[in-house]
Amino acid sequence: MTINEEGLLLANAIRSGDRSALAKGITLTESTLIEDRKRADNLLLEILPFSGKSHRIGVTGLPGSGKSTLIEQLGVKALDMGYKVAVLAVDPSSEKSRGSILGDKTRMTSLAVHPDAFIRPSPSGSSRTGIGNRTRECIYLCEAAGFDFLFVETVGVGQVELEVSEICDIVLLLLLPGAGDELQGMKRGSTESADLILVNKADGTTKSSAQITASDYQNALNLVSGLRTRAADVMSISALENLGTTEVLNKIIGLHQKQSNTGEIKTLRSKQCRNWLWRSIKEVIEESMLGGVSMLDIILKLEKDVTLGHITGRIAAQRFVDQYLKSVSEHKT
Template structure:
């Protein structure tokens, strides 16, 4: 059996006869070439040092051409119909003249080391549209690594001319916080029948929401949907007012009939206008950029420590002491950091 290509094992980009230069990636992305856009995003996902350096050059060159989109985060419990909503709402955005990119983020993919491959099959109609681009969740790595890859994909998609970026949470749990840190507007999808959901919904997720869409609000669900909307509005009133003055609205929707989708579009446009006028939109982008820098710095420090060969035996010794209960995890982490800095 022939040996496996180490570049493929490392998640490298050695899939063609010749590596593209940074200039070729940049030109392809800027011209809206979706094949090269996909290759550039794959490049950012590689763990090989040479690919990471090339990806950094591409991102740096694309950065001045990014930032002109509205980034929309979409989350909701399983079964709420995120993909169906995105496909229908995406069609509305296309009709309004927008170019849209759909990115999925799933921090839980760390467990399986695999990407979510079903995004395009779940949005068959949208994936065939010329002005729509759908990208599966980045594969493997830590939640922080998945988030970084998605942030870089946003920059590349914006540089390619997409002016509406939809970021969907696929996993459940920490994905909401990660997505909120990289979008301008955070849309929470909920089902009719609010009672049980409100009891199980994390307070923080509802506080993060800039808007709530109640899905599947037709076909016999009208009464339950209206009751749910009233419950959600009452729940939102219990939260302290946001510092930017925006109050989240609750809208009844149906992806199947199109009910409420135009209202969601108007909500987004009103938000963009109001937040741009107040300066909050720009301030939020700036604070997110600093947050990304700090998050990536923490990831770099952690990776450098874990990859340090001189620290392996010392780390193993600390691990044994922690598992034996003779050393606290916190003290062990501090000792490992000091050892790495001194080595």
């Protein structure tokens, strides 16, 4: 069986709703093996015409802000409304072992057992953007499988990741009560990418603090409202006690419908695809440059020279590029 035939067969199985085929397709797409990359590219070519018909929702926030709990509550409500829900949960990879715990599925027990829901924990790999290196491609696979409500949960390590806005239509930013000076949040740029800012854990002893934090952020947004075309909504919620989550889901659906009617989603996704192209070009160039053993030897020597202070990083980079172009020229002749 040729690679093209294999890709078509797997694509048809994914489109038919075969969960094991979808899982296989995602595993293939996330693989870093050269042969798997080729097979994944063929699979995605078969899948692309059947993608794009979903609500793509990014959920980001600091560790412990309740992202998984919120996604489960929203996902269950979306299922009750007749949607098919998929969750792509990105877990941080270890710097040493490159492994990940991949525990999000155990935190979304109701979704995990529902026949119209699919949860896929994925390692972040070398990515430091809060999403995986192939999360965008995984979205396409899930859409082709018929899932029309897609959540992407970011890693949640350190400061809030904003890269999720490059692959999603709507971004939810989760904050904790008393999270700090609202103007500091403006400096991080988080509110520039968020469509809904949700101060979670508005229950028990932290209810009042959550409401105050939500009010602070709303006031700060009002001060900088001229920086964006559409101001983000700010709400206090309790994902744990399922308070305010119905309103959040209704806002997501309403905003997505408005974006579709005005053409905003088409414009946004076109811009995202252009950015995807240029990042892919950079990735392919880097892979071709660093793939050969001889080029790896050169980069190791240059790393040593920079570390010892013999040359600057920019000079080393130029020498590397010059050597690479020379090797390409010699290979052609």
